[in-house]
Amino acid sequence: MIEIETKHLTKIFEQGSETVNALNDINLEIEEGDIYGVIGMSGAGKSTLVRCLNLLEKPTEGEVYIEGQNLLTLSEDELLKKRRNIGMIFQHFNLLQQKNALENVCFPLYLEGVGKKEAHEKARVLLERVGIADKERSYPSQLSGGQQQRVAIARALATDPKILLCDEATSALDPQTTASILRLLKGINADLGITIVIITHAMSVIKEICNKVAIVEDGYIVENGNVQDIFANPKTKAAKKLILNELPDEDVADIRISGVKAYVGQ
Amino acid sequence: MLDSNVIVMLLEGIRDTLYMTIVSALLGYVIGLPMGVLLAVTDKDGIRPNAVIYKILDVISNIIRSIPFLILLILLIPFTRAVVGKSYGSTATIVPLVVCAAPYIGRMVESSLKEVDSGVIEAARAMGATNWQIVWKVLLVEARPSLIVGATICTGTILGYSAMSGTVGGGGLGDIAVRYGYYRWQTDIMIVTVVLLIILFQIFQNVGMKCSSKLDHRKHI
Numbered sequence: 001m002i003e004i005e006t007k008h009l010t011k012i013f014e015q016g017s018e019t020v021n022a023l024n025d026i027n028l029e030i031e032e033g034d035i036y037g038v039i040g041m042s043g044a045g046k047s048t049l050v051r052c053l054n055l056l057e058k059p060t061e062g063e064v065y066i067e068g069q070n071l072l073t074l075s076e077d078e079l080l081k082k083r084r085n086i087g088m089i090f091q092h093f094n095l096l097q098q099k100n101a102l103e104n105v106c107f108p109l110y111l112e113g114v115g116k117k118e119a120h121e122k123a124r125v126l127l128e129r130v131g132i133a134d135k136e137r138s139y140p141s142q143l144s145g146g147q148q149q150r151v152a153i154a155r156a157l158a159t160d161p162k163i164l165l166c167d168e169a170t171s172a173l174d175p176q177t178t179a180s181i182l183r184l185l186k187g188i189n190a191d192l193g194i195t196i197v198i199i200t201h202a203m204s205v206i207k208e209i210c211n212k213v214a215i216v217e218d219g220y221i222v223e224n225g226n227v228q229d230i231f232a233n234p235k236t237k238a239a240k241k242l243i244l245n246e247l248p249d250e251d252v253a254d255i256r257i258s259g260v261k262a263y264v265g266q
Numbered sequence: 267m268l269d270s271n272v273i274v275m276l277l278e279g280i281r282d283t284l285y286m287t288i289v290s291a292l293l294g295y296v297i298g299l300p301m302g303v304l305l306a307v308t309d310k311d312g313i314r315p316n317a318v319i320y321k322i323l324d325v326i327s328n329i330i331r332s333i334p335f336l337i338l339l340i341l342l343i344p345f346t347r348a349v350v351g352k353s354y355g356s357t358a359t360i361v362p363l364v365v366c367a368a369p370y371i372g373r374m375v376e377s378s379l380k381e382v383d384s385g386v387i388e389a390a391r392a393m394g395a396t397n398w399q400i401v402w403k404v405l406l407v408e409a410r411p412s413l414i415v416g417a418t419i420c421t422g423t424i425l426g427y428s429a430m431s432g433t434v435g436g437g438g439l440g441d442i443a444v445r446y447g448y449y450r451w452q453t454d455i456m457i458v459t460v461v462l463l464i465i466l467f468q469i470f471q472n473v474g475m476k477c478s479s480k481l482d483h484r485k486h487i
Contacts, residue, residue: 082394083394090385090388095389096407096408098410108394140483141483141484152389155393
């Protein structure tokens with residue numbers, strides 16, 4: 001089943017007299033249970049793309065479908081409700097600094113009018129799930145980056161969403177922490193069947209957990225498909241560049257002679 | 267100089283000054299807090315931009331803030347009389363103090379709310395928060411330490427202005443300082459009142475700053 005679909009999605013920003021085409025005719029189909037990576041260089045438009053999926057950014061043209069429902073036809077109220085089915089985590093975690101971990105996880109529940117006791121119970125289960133049950137009384141400033149992202153993931157899961165959007169969720173973390181967060185996301189995908197969309201500029205993230213990938217360059221999707229296929233046979237310059245950038249220099253030299261396929265095959 | 271009459275007078279002066287300052291600050295916040303929230307919300311980078319509302323509040327607050335307090339005090343005499351029935355004394359002084367303080371408070375609140383990290387607001391939006399919920403549960407919560415600092419500064423300023431109203435019979439320590447120090451050349455009493463004002467100011471300032479840093483969870487280690 002297709003969980004998220006965009007049709008001819010276009011976003012144009014107007015800054016004074018200048019217009020910037022952040023997204024051009026984006027057509028995506030993300031299936032239920034996918035871990036879908038969107039990769040591109042800085043400024044390619046990938047953050048705008050993920051914000052269009054929950055309408056934090058309103059597309060200039062085109063449509064966004066979540067579970068077959070066109071978000072652009074929803075009323076303000078319906079859209080707010082729909083957003084509760086779509087969790088989101090961010091590069092800088094975006095936790096409430098004045099609330100402790102437990103209250104941060106409770107926040108989306110309070111928005112829905114859930115009572116304190118019930119919210120606390122649920123939040124404790126979620127903190128347990130993300131592996132920081134002992135930190136419920138800690139404030140974000142007392143937590144490491146990885147711990148903060150775990151709180152943010154627990155918060156995003158509080159409303160039992162079917163979709164989790166990750167906007168550069170590991171870009172501010174060191175490699176070990178990144179790996180542990182990615183493992184957590186993978187586990188959530190496997191256990192809860194949540195569809196995950198991951199925005200990143202690091203090919204290693206895609207390689208680690210994604211089953212599908214779209215490569216974004218200058219607001220266009222230049223290539224998309226199964227991760228293995230793209231890695232084995234990148235067609236576009238942008239794809240080759242992103243894949244080669246991940247490799248040490250001598251490997252790149254090798255590949256220039258023997259081709260990318262040889263590297264991936266080894 | 268400090269006979270029992272003078273001491274009673276000074277104690278009454280302290281009481282009147284506290285009365286004017288605290289009531290004016292509270293009423294000032296009744297008007298200034300919603301005003302500041304509206305300014306922050308309707309600003310072009312706010313959560314619900316509205317150029318018309320922003321401009322109206324902006325102009326009102328700038329006009330009032332550009333009138334010197336002493337002149338505002340005199341300009342408002344007919345209004346004050348209409349509200350409290352007389353134009354002198356501590357209660358009457360509260361009217362111009364509130365009129366003067368509200369736009370200041372509004373601006374302070376606005377700038378506190380604008381310090382809130384836009385990422386946190388975006389996260390709340392992504393969770394389906396309404397604009398009201400963002401104001402109540404995000405902006406006012408996250409800005410709390412800064413709001414308390416603002417309240418401390420505003421209260422200190424109101425305390426100073428309340429003393430200024432002494433020149434037109436406003437009551438409180440300022441009134442005593444003007445009557446004794448200026449009209450009767452009793453410098454000693456004036457100095458005592460000034461010292462008392464300084465002490466009151468210090469108390470407000472210290473309590474406010476302590477509260478703010480105690481309630482700020484960004485600094486815990």
